[in-house]
Amino acid sequence: MRAAAIIGASDTGKTTLITALIEEFKKRGLKCGVLKKASHQIELDSEGKDSWRFIEAGARSAAVMTEDRLFLIKRKTASETLLDVALDKFSDVDLLLVEGGKRESAFKKILRVQNADDHNLISPPEELIAIVSDEPFDSPYPFFLANEAAKLSDFLLTVLEPLEPLVKVKVDGQVIPLNPFVQGLFDETIRGMVRALKGVPEKPSEIIIQVRKGRKNEEK
Numbered sequence: 001m002r003a004a005a006i007i008g009a010s011d012t013g014k015t016t017l018i019t020a021l022i023e024e025f026k027k028r029g030l031k032c033g034v035l036k037k038a039s040h041q042i043e044l045d046s047e048g049k050d051s052w053r054f055i056e057a058g059a060r061s062a063a064v065m066t067e068d069r070l071f072l073i074k075r076k077t078a079s080e081t082l083l084d085v086a087l088d089k090f091s092d093v094d095l096l097l098v099e100g101g102k103r104e105s106a107f108k109k110i111l112r113v114q115n116a117d118d119h120n121l122i123s124p125p126e127e128l129i130a131i132v133s134d135e136p137f138d139s140p141y142p143f144f145l146a147n148e149a150a151k152l153s154d155f156l157l158t159v160l161e162p163l164e165p166l167v168k169v170k171v172d173g174q175v176i177p178l179n180p181f182v183q184g185l186f187d188e189t190i191r192g193m194v195r196a197l198k199g200v201p202e203k204p205s206e207i208i209i210q211v212r213k214g215r216k217n218e219e220k
Contacts, residue, residue, distance in 0.1 A: 002160035003086055003096040005104060007125070008112035013146060017112055017132055018097045020149035021156075025095055028153070033093035035086060037100030077174065082106070084175045086163065095156070096163070108160060110152075111141075129159060 006014045022032045051073050054062040061074040082098060083106040090096045098107055108129045116137035130142040132152065137143075144152045167183040167190075169176045178186070194200050194207055 001086075001090060001093055001096055001163050002156070003090075003098060003107055003163045004129075004156055004160060005098040005101040005107040005109045005127075006112055007100060007102045007109050009118065012112045012114050012118060013132075013134070014099050014112045017110075017146065017149070018099055021097060021153060024149045024153045030094040031092070033090040033096045035082060035090065035096060035098045037082060037098065037104070079174070083163075087168065087175055088170075088173075091164070095160075106163070112146075130155060 006018055008014050018034060022034070025032050051062040051064055051071075055073060055075065061072060063073070064071040082101050082104045086096055086098070086106075098104070101107055102109070102125055105125075105127060107127065109125055109127045110130045110132055111124065111128055113131065113133045115133060115135045118133075124141070128141060130144060130152070131139050132144045132146055132148075134146050136145065142155060144155070166180075167178060167186040169178060169186070190207055190209065191204075194204070
């Protein structure tokens with residue numbers, strides 16, 4: 001999965017740009033996901049509804065399934081980040097577009113502005129890779145007009161690298177961040193152990209190991 005965050009002030013066209021990119025990537029046979037970072041409180045589950053009552057009673061998550069939709073409501077943990085959600089919930093998409101998340105250093109960013117005046121008001125983050133505007137102006141970054149979704153799509157497919165780490169560790173549902181050295185250590189150790197097992201391909205592309213703690217004092 002590759003990912004990019006679309007950032008910018010309110011009402012500059014971030015949602016419209018994301019929609020255009022989704023349509024463009026769909027034409028190319030790619031699966032897209034969208035993750036929105038809200039700057040204010042949003043209540044998707046109204047008070048009194050069954051799922052709201054489940055959460056209020058203490059459930060960590062509640063889901064509602066219809067014929068063609070699945071709604072998941074989950075309490076956010078204090079340490080949970082956009083990257084955690086991206087890796088955990090969007091692993092089946094080719095491209096993830098994040099709306100917002102200027103301070104999330106894990107994502108390359110595209111700044112959506114309306115004109116040069118908007119651009120001058122914003123301090124560009126280190127991860128900025130492009131600017132999209134309604135009006136042309138000289139830019140130190142790769143520049144695209146708002147109606148150039150096809151060109152922007154070509155650019156993203158060229159510059160974005162896979163978001164998934166070499167090794168991912170989850171403990172009780174929480175993704176544990178690993179630096180490159182620790183990832184490499186895990187990778188070499190696990191591959192070395194697995195190679196000794198019968199029936200394992202010589203060069204497996206993916207290895208999944210699950211460890212579940214048994215129940216204490218379980219009655220036999």
